[in-house]
Amino acid sequence: MSPTATTTAPPRRRGIPARGLLEAIAGPHGIDRYLEQINPTFVIGECRAAVVAVEHGTRDSVTLALRPNRAWKGLRAGQFVQVSVEIDGVRHSRCYSPASPEDCGRELEITVKRHPDGLVSNFLADHARPGMVLGLSQADRDIHLPEVRPDSILLVGGGSGITPLMGILRTLCAEDYSGQVALIQYAPDPDRAIYREELDRLAAENPNFRLARSYTRAPGTGELDGHFSPAHLPQADPCFSTAETFACGPPALLDAVRGTWANGLEQRLHVESFLPPSLLPVGEPGTGSIRFAGSDLEVENSGASILEQAEQAGVPAQSGCRMGICHTCTCRKLSGTVKNLLTEEVSAAPDEEIQLCISAPLSDLVIDL
């Protein structure tokens, strides 16, 4: 089996007889490299999803209904997935929190909000069409609804951070949750409030759901006014101090929320930050740190190439020509910004392959080594 197959293939599935024989005759490329020639979603060792519906909910967001292939194992309300799309030949991945309820069956829904310079968000908003196939990851951690539902729940969301909360809310509504749930949504104005109509409907149908919105650029039009402040809480949710709270949104909102929940209430607060990589802070060359995830080692960035820094730290990095031609040192960068020392090109994309010998860190880095 090729290294690709060993790293991406899930544990052997039951129900596909003679899989071993198939893999042997499909070697060294693996059965998926043939199946995908028939239809890209036919692959069995890797999650992919077909876009089945595209809805332009507000003027700066688009909601995509996706149908994942069988490799995808589903998600719990509030979890996120990585969606990847190829733009001008390059695969880009971004995290999205599906807003689908847990029992949504084989479909999931993501809402993509345009960022002014966002490559992926603008591409999806402009080009997503039914039939388009996107890469997908299994659902992952961070905030999700506990198995044992709490008695009262408070949701605080800003911008596209509303989407995981929407998944939680829809799940609760679908299962006739009997506790109290409240949602505070922050958006610039009513036109840019994602899920506005659906939220209105849910609030009308479910007496135990309280909805409060603040339109930060249109004061007086929502139930609340301005950015998050502790004063919003009693207005929006009388039992906020005992509720399990889930918050998702831009860093400023989350910082304010964390500050409010600081005094012994932290264990009831669950936050998730969504930040496009282009907005990650970039430091001066020679600042920050490099974490070698596989070796569980962190070093202060000296400004030298990542390969030299790895070697100095005693991390077992493969290397060859040391001039950027042989690709022996190529490694996965999990996060952070690097500069290509030959082309001066700066890249902040998460989860991409870089050549260590000709890359220098520009921010905190995590390298899969």
Next chain:
Amino acid sequence: MSTTTESQIPLTPEQIESFGEELDAIRRRVLADRGERDANYIRKVIRAQRGLEVAGRGLLWAGVFPPAWIAGTTALSLSKILDNMEIGHNVMHGQYDWMNDPALSGKQFEWDNACPADQWRHSHNYMHHTHTNIVGKDRDIGYGVLRMSEDQRWRPYYLGNPVYATLLALFFQYGVALHDLEVERLTTGEAKLADKRKLINGIWKKVRRQTLKDYAIFPALSGPFFLFPLAGNATANLVRNVWSFTIIFCGHFPEGTHEFTEEETENESRGQWYYRQLLGSANLSGSRPFHILAGNLSFQIEHHLFPDLPANRYAEISTEVREICERYGISYNVGPLGKQFGSVVKKICRLALPDRKGRRDGQLPAAEPKGERERVPVAA
């Protein structure tokens, strides 16, 4: 022109550096321009290869019928050639790493060849491409069995040069598989077998898998007619072996290509490195399908200057590289397959015999690295 002439035009160190800068500029331009076009190209080639492979295997399953056997063997031969040359070789160079697609990742790709991909990446991407044509460092010079340069001292063993070359061509995939083992250094005691255990295990695993597939599983699927797919698979492997041997040997060994000594290439600058790559490589002229089947190694010069640029770009770059070479008076070695391969065969036979006095071809030094000489002689 496929051979160098006697005239020598000297290049100053400054000229070498500006020559390097011009090549760097080409590289930067292509890097900035890589995109959907290249992605579509490699995917199209992969699609063709997968199609040919499935068709070839299918036809050979019914290989008891002669037309099916002939068509199946042809399709499978083409599939293996595409797999190894335009796809495997180029993807494993990291030419498509920028696409960030795990299926096209140079570090992860595995090919339909006896040589394990990770060993190939070491012996080829690093050893051969970094130390191109440096006698004693680049093990592609003769693959440890042939005498391909006057700088290799003649021994009576080399009388068999043409025989070894023929065997290497017929079993090329196994020659490549054993490449990283350095068998010749094992026999002289320079390297120890115990240190090679990991390599041997890797080769054994890969060879076993390849053999099982081509010579056991697929034939078995044809039941009593197993001999037909067996023979078809063996023929396809043979065709691929001879083809890749031919293309690869035409890349570095036609008359007019140069070899270098380790001393000559110490402390090379980037310009000097480019210069050595250029003098050590030769191109093949031909049609577009020919270039695709050659994995664009028919543009060996461009490949050696820019080993990690997508190979479909070499054709368009080549006109610029040629123009630059003309301006600097550097020979650009190109010729049709028949002519270039003929000259390789001639070299293999000539070097089987001890050197005649006063006849030492291709021994012009590369750019002077230490600045002891002001002007460096260059063949033109």
